[in-house]
Amino acid sequence: MRTVRALLTVRDAMENAPLGNKVQADIDLLLQHASVARGVVDAATLPSVSDLLGLDITQHPLASRIVLWRGDITSLKVDAIVNAANSGLLGCFRPNHPCIDNVIHAAAGPRLRDDCVLIRRAQQYQPEPNGTARATRAYNLPSRFVLHTVGPAIERGRDVTPRDDADLISSYRSCLQCASELPDSRSIALCCVSTGVFGFPAARGARIAVATVLEFLANNPTLDRVVFNVFRPEDEELYIAALRRAFGLPLDAPAVSNGQPDVAFNAKLSKATQWLRDADYVLIAGGAGLSAAAGLDYNDRALFKRLFPAMAARGHRCMYEFIGFTNWTPELQWGYLLSQLDKARYNWPLSSVYGNLLAIAQSRAAEHHFVLTSNADGMFERNGFDKTRVYTAQGEYGRMQCLKPCTQQVWPTRPLIDAALPFVDPATQEITNADVVPRCPNCGGPVMMNVRGGNWFIDQPYRELRAAFHNWLKSTRDKRLVVIEVGAGFNTPMVVRYPCEDAVEHNPQARFIRINTEHSEVPSSLTNRSVSFDQDATTVLERLRAGLNLV
CATH class of the missing domain: 3.40.220.10 (Leucine Aminopeptidase, subunit E, domain 1)
Known part of the structure; x- marks a missing residue:
């Protein structure tokens, strides 16, 4: 069209x-x-x-x-x-x-x-x-x-x-x-x-x-x-x-x-709640704004200064600026990255935002919901979602790979964190023992988290779930599908935002709930099958859960 x-x-x-x-x-x-x-x-x-x-x-x-x-x-x-x-x-x-x-x-x-x-x-x-x-x-x-x-x-x-x-x-x-x-x-x-x-x-x-x-x-x-x-x-x-x-x-x-x-807000909540009650299938989609709603905001300067004071003292401002950053030594790079992964991937507090989404997902049979996310922080899994129903399109912080890559092998991140953290100097954020700086176990070369950051990305671990997700989405065609998209903006719109719009566009029975404080607009072709909220996700999801009478 x-x-x-x-x-x-x-x-x-x-x-x-x-x-x-x-x-x-x-x-x-x-x-x-x-x-x-x-x-x-x-x-x-x-x-x-x-x-x-x-x-x-x-x-x-x-x-x-x-x-x-x-x-x-x-x-x-x-x-x-x-x-x-x-x-x-x-x-x-x-x-x-x-x-x-x-x-x-x-x-x-x-x-x-x-x-x-x-x-x-x-x-x-x-x-x-x-x-x-x-x-x-x-x-x-x-x-x-x-x-x-x-x-x-x-x-x-x-x-x-x-x-x-x-x-x-x-x-x-x-x-x-x-x-x-x-x-x-x-x-x-x-x-x-x-x-x-x-x-x-x-x-x-x-x-x-x-x-x-x-x-x-x-x-x-x-x-x-x-x-x-x-x-x-x-x-x-x-x-x-x-x-x-x-x-x-x-x-x-x-x-x-x-x-x-609050008639406009309440009217939209009422419509979204009714759509969810009537839905046969629910697709939950999350972008960076969802993690931000859970407190993990990569652009939050105050949060960055509190978590990483040594990096702030070096003139850095937020976690987001290290995506693709290369101007540092391996000791500083991994002293920071492994510390950040320890907090974000494994120890971030459970969140009511994810809890409310989980309640909506679990209100129907497992095969009747799926999750699509651009977030690599594992928040869905940590907050109770079945990992076999979560497609992380951009990769996962819980895996490492060779940066060449010399093989298609990936390996878990957690052991590398446990080995390195005792040697991270909090005053400088650097690793003081070069032996624990992560290296490829096969070629000895540099490594990176297994996330989509270049043509070096190994996507083999995600192919099975990607196929499962697309097959599931095809099975919802011409059925009552509700897409709940939270915090997906325009950094990588082709990963979450555009696929969600396309899923609704190609299914006349589908309905769209977009929650986004900065980019809540929807395409004109979807306006009458969508409700959009520019309020914070915590408020909207709490009200939706309450409206559905979910424990």
Whole structure:
């Protein structure tokens, strides 16, 4: 599907002949199937801002006509959606670029660009000015129309001017007016115009959007529902703040629904809990953020200074900087690494984060769960997980190998730690007895932990589990699979993050729970089958476990 979308993205509708009817019909069928897989969200069923903020609609009647919703705009069943276009008005030509222009064109199909070409011809190919709105049909989207508007672009280093503000106001106002004039149109979903790749300050943009919508609705009864559509959690927070300000509420007051605090968080917890109750299979996936949630944060400078004061005195700052580090003697290298492995791999305290994941895993038969992790610290095994159900894709700190390697042999790390630690000088972190510095038992050369750090990595110990994991994942196709991914970011996204997304993408029955304090966003194609949390994993997993009534 990504390849098809990429090819359609680069297609030049102005230069190329129109697609044939058969090709177009096949593309429509494919995109309609993708739309069904994404799911359709009826804007009429979404709670209004009056529900979100606990407003009395007799005092604030406009709040009942406004919705704030975080999700994929291409899944909304609404009369019109807004596209933040560029002045060329033909969409984005960069394959898989995450801008909303690309997302909307990819989901609607190539006829959307063909409609835009007609508009360009009618205006003699002049650039589309800022602040207008042009309507096209929506084709394979659940909406009926797409409104294309060009907002202000703020180049890096340039201040926002009053003209920029006026252009953004005009964009929103033009879209609202256009939607109100379309046949049988009563609803519109507004994206965050200009605040993404176009550089307009997000908080300022939210305030302008809210003020413009309220002014329009106060003077125009045509539109029953205006949806502020956001994609990122931080944008959702900015719109909540802008709405509070507009309706005269304290900025630090929690969002409420019928008097209940933390409605958005609780709603996501409720949905995730129900998915887990209904699940046939559960995939638990963990990245570096999971170990960090258990206290083993490789970027924590205070932790590093407390655990390794001699290394901090040498000018080092955190454990992460030693990944691939080579500028040290063997005595210092192994005095530090073996000490770090002793703490991280074998003696780190058991964690409630892993304990809650274990409870979720053990709530179903062993063959109905699996673990995928990029972490080599053995935390899953130490916290009670069956090691035959844990695929450590990046290797394991509990094994050593030759750095050449001279053979495919690996050997346990623990005996090397036990032999070396008595000779580690705490004042310098160096090993004082050269005989206990680890060497390859076969060739006498340098060694390294058996982790994926280069083409020297020996992956033979992991092949059986890798095959078992992939076979298990295949067996979950078209079954109710829930993927719980914790702390997987973009250092090595191809190990955990992307495979989790792909597992959900290729299984229409799958659901996705992403827990990540820094990168909680999910692909637009998965929004309606996902919940994402930017809260800490400890809090989220405790609440999920409690919701499932697991001991």
